[in-house]
Amino acid sequence: MKSFLKSVQALKNQWFSSAPAVNPVRLPAGVTATDPVLTALLITVLQQHQKPTEEGEGYVRLSSGLCLSIQALEKKELGPERIKTVTRMTVWHPQFFPEGVTEYQHALGKDESSALSDGMLNWINMDLLALEDAIAEYPQQCAVIELNTAAGDSAAARYRQIILGPVAHLATQPEKKKEAHPFCPCCLMTETMAAFHDVLQTERLLGIRLFVSRDQHGQLNADCRVNGEDFPAALPLLIAYAEKWPQRGLEFRKQYVIVRSAENSIHQKSQAVQASENTTR
Incomplete structure (x- = not known):
């Protein structure tokens, strides 16, 4: 552990x-x-993946304005050169969601440093893309499902936008039978939408983790959290979704989704851009 601390401190000084x-x-x-x-x-890890940063007092700030705080929760030796770590990342933006959202990172590595780094890298490749789009007026990196939540003629137009982060997908056997609807970034959320009905009616910014797996023996496992808290209402729907998968041995599907409120529709923006392009032709 001491050598790990020294090597990381040297990088910090650099x-x-x-x-x-x-x-x-x-x-x-x-x-x-x-x-x-x-x-x-x-x-x-952020610098190595072209994410400029600044260091604050107990947190890291990205050039986008997103602020990060991470805590180590668990370290477990599973065998020779096989270490499991669990960390908790809290992300906030002083303007858009100062209350912050929290999620957990589980990772494996040959030592503590590599396991922690792998957990951070997975967070960069999945969660961060959705979080960056959550503070953009019009998301650019992720697909979006948009719901109109205006209550009536006198209510201001409001939209709940579901920002679909990248999916992680592993299957140990090739596909022999095509799914009725091939797996895409919308599937995990649309298959479980009914479970989120009540929280979608709120104005809260939500960070939703969706995970479901089926092993080679058909054993199913699911996990869902909203802002870091267990959300059991989605588990039966995730299980029901996995029961429909063609058999491909061990398989899992995982995604991080952000839900935010917005005054402007992403479709209105697309129409405005199209009108501008037509004018300049």
């Missing part, structure tokens, strides 16, 4: 020996400041 000070932001209520060692490792 990145921040001459870094400018960051204008401080307030951590959300109940959020713990990131340990300096984890801060340094997180910054290193």
Whole structure:
């Protein structure tokens, strides 16, 4: 562990020996400041994947304005050069969602450093893309499902936009029979939409983790969390969805989804852009 701490501290010194000070932001209520060692490792992984960062007091801020705090929760040795780690990432934006959203990262590696780095990398490749689109006026990286939630003629037009982050999909056997609807970024959410009816009617920003698996013996397992809290209402629907999959041995499907409220429709924007393009032709 000492060598790990020293190597991460050396990386921290490399990145921040001459870094400018960051204008401080307030951590959300109940959020713990990131340990300096984890801060340094997180910054290193982000920098290596072209994500410019600044270091604050117990948090990391991206150029988009998103702020990150990460805590180590568990380290378990599963065998020689096989370490499992669990971390918790809280993300907030001082303007768009200062209360923050939380999610957990489970990862494996040959040592603690590689496991932690792998968990951070998976978060960058999946969760961060959806979070970046959550603060953009018109999402650019992810598909979006849009719901009109205006209550009546006197109500201001409001939309709930479901930002569909990238999916992780593993199957150990080739596909022998085509699914009626091939797996795409909308599937996990549309198959479980009924479970989220009540929370979709709110104005809260939601970070939803969806996961379902089936092993080679047909055993099913599902997990769903909303803002880091277990959400059991979605589990029967996830299980029912997995029961329809063609047999492909061990298989899992996983996704992180953001739900936000917006005043402007993404479809209105598309029409405006199209009108502008037609005018300039």
